[in-house]
Amino acid sequence: PVDIWAVLRYCMLMLHSQAWQHMGLVPDPSTGETKKDLEQAKAAIDAVAYIAGQLEPRLAGQELRDLRSMVSDLRLNFVQQQSQGK
Numbered sequence: 001p002v003d004i005w006a007v008l009r010y011c012m013l014m015l016h017s018q019a020w021q022h023m024g025l026v027p028d029p030s031t032g033e034t035k036k037d038l039e040q041a042k043a044a045i046d047a048v049a050y051i052a053g054q055l056e057p058r059l060a061g062q063e064l065r066d067l068r069s070m071v072s073d074l075r076l077n078f079v080q081q082q083s084q085g086k
Helices: 004-022 038-058 062-083
Strands: none
Touching: 004 038, 004 062, 038 062
């Protein structure tokens, strides 16, 4: 049986991918087009951060550092994309 932690990791990876796409930094795999929708990107990033917070107590070492780096990279790129839109 699949446990909830594996499901959360899977959801987090899907949201991570969506965040990059909605920041306009990665093309949509189905269309090959890049489109920027920062409202959706922010929602995806916030969801990734929340799920990461749920997973953090169960991680250690490199896995924990990778998780924190993933959230940090999303946030930094979001701020950069947001500032370019102004």
